[in-house]
Amino acid sequence: MTSQKTSLLIGQQVCLQSPASILLATKYDVTSKQTFLLASMYVFRALQASYWLPSMTSQVNKPPYWPASWPPPPAVLWYHRTSLLHPHQHAHRLSVQVEEEGGGSSTSKLHLHSVSIEDSGNYSCLPVGGSAASVTLHVSSDEPRAAVQLEGVSSGGGRGRGKEGMCVWLLYISELRTMSQRPVCKIGPSILNADLSNLHHACEKMLDSGADYLHLDVMDGHFVPNLTFGHPLVKCLRPKVPDAFFDMHMMVANPAEWVEPMADAGADQYTFHIEATSDPTALSRKIKEAGMKVGIGIKPGTGVEAVLPYVDAADMILVMTVEPGFGGQKFMADMMEKVRVLRQTFPEMDIEVDGGVGLATIDQCAQAGANMIVSGSAVVGASDPKAVIAQMRAAVVKGLDK
Numbered sequence: 001m002t003s004q005k006t007s008l009l010i011g012q013q014v015c016l017q018s019p020a021s022i023l024l025a026t027k028y029d030v031t032s033k034q035t036f037l038l039a040s041m042y043v044f045r046a047l048q049a050s051y052w053l054p055s056m057t058s059q060v061n062k063p064p065y066w067p068a069s070w071p072p073p074p075a076v077l078w079y080h081r082t083s084l085l086h087p088h089q090h091a092h093r094l095s096v097q098v099e100e101e102g103g104g105s106s107t108s109k110l111h112l113h114s115v116s117i118e119d120s121g122n123y124s125c126l127p128v129g130g131s132a133a134s135v136t137l138h139v140s141s142d143e144p145r146a147a148v149q150l151e152g153v154s155s156g157g158g159r160g161r162g163k164e165g166m167c168v169w170l171l172y173i174s175e176l177r178t179m180s181q182r183p184v185c186k187i188g189p190s191i192l193n194a195d196l197s198n199l200h201h202a203c204e205k206m207l208d209s210g211a212d213y214l215h216l217d218v219m220d221g222h223f224v225p226n227l228t229f230g231h232p233l234v235k236c237l238r239p240k241v242p243d244a245f246f247d248m249h250m251m252v253a254n255p256a257e258w259v260e261p262m263a264d265a266g267a268d269q270y271t272f273h274i275e276a277t278s279d280p281t282a283l284s285r286k287i288k289e290a291g292m293k294v295g296i297g298i299k300p301g302t303g304v305e306a307v308l309p310y311v312d313a314a315d316m317i318l319v320m321t322v323e324p325g326f327g328g329q330k331f332m333a334d335m336m337e338k339v340r341v342l343r344q345t346f347p348e349m350d351i352e353v354d355g356g357v358g359l360a361t362i363d364q365c366a367q368a369g370a371n372m373i374v375s376g377s378a379v380v381g382a383s384d385p386k387a388v389i390a391q392m393r394a395a396v397v398k399g400l401d402k
């Protein structure tokens with residue numbers, strides 16, 4: 001998506017590259033007892049913002065029509081026209097997140113993925129203890145771009161659209177502008193097959209050859225049938241290559257256990273596998289709190305839909321193109337469909353591929369939309385790693401430009 005060039009006023013038309021995503025969020029102002037529904041158009045992740053709701057528990061009483069087999073409803077109910085939106089039924093199309101932050105503060109976000117014409121219409125939300133607020137969304141299908149128009153952001157409590165609502169709205173649009181960036185090509189050599197007894201020289205060689213970051217593979221012998229190294233080695237390596245970005249690929253059975261030690265050792269990004277945790281949201285939060293970026297990886301056997309609900313919490317999604325555990329394996333071309341789905345849904349997301357990526361396979365990765373390229377044997381084992389990195393970069397830049 002390109003940045004919005006004009007100021008957005010309510011009712012004005014804005015063009016987004018299709019398919020777009022939209023986030024609706026609710027704010028309940030405890031002092032004025034007003035409910036504001038805020039909407040923002042963007043294409044890859046939820047805005048990180050907090051909305052204040054009155055002191056409450058995260059659950060409301062079940063409405064009469066709520067099926068007994070479903071979990072209790074959340075603190076904020078969302079409606080499209082007159083239909084209650086059930087995230088359980090439409091998990092691939094929409095998600096609702098209520099994040100409790102303690103002290104009576106909560107955030108509720110409705111995220112519609114891949115907006116289509118059917119998603120047009122009035123959206124309203126009803127926070128427990130608050131009054132409803134609504135917004136009208138128009139989606140048209142001008143190919144190749146979809147036009148999305150929002151109008152009539154209204155506040156509850158009988159005051160209509162107020163100045164406060166407008167101010168917050170414009171604030172969000174300005175945030176949208178700063179977030180609208182194209183993904184940048186980054187090449188990250190994996191040092192898995194390098195001479196580990198001389199690791200810092202191998203790292204320096206890669207950085208001198210044009211590497212944008214270093215991909216460090218941590219294996220525990222449980223999550224994968226191989227062993228490499230842990231945080232003590234990373235701690236030793238850090239002062240030798242102080243400016244390098246360390247992307248830790250944590251192929252470990254208990255990724256939560258190593259977050260603080262890795263942060264302390266100097267890791268910049270902590271990529272865990274979704275198969276290794278039952279709570280990716282909590283783990284992502286822990287990683288961020290430790291001061292690192294969040295990567296979420298999926299093994300070849302895991303469908304891309306497994307990671308979609310957690311994209312908002314992540315800085316990068318890693319699509320494995322080999323079974324994790326060993327370098328030098330054959331690239332799995334059928335993983336490219338996952339990359340394509342992610343790129344179409346999240347045009348600005350960092351998407352990484354890892355395993356069997358080299359000059360023979362880079363075009364497939366680039367065409368699918370990957371922008372972070374991990375390459376082990378093809379770069380580390382090359383007689384001219386600089387030339388290999390440059391060729392891979394050219395292919396990825398071309399893919400991102402198309």
Ligand SMILES: O=C(CO)[C@H](O)[C@H](O)COP(=O)(O)O
Binds near residue numbers: 249322326327329357
């Ligand atoms: O995570 C990995 C294996 O689990 C490695 O990073 C990956 O395989 C890179 O090596 P190569 O490019 O030689 O396949």
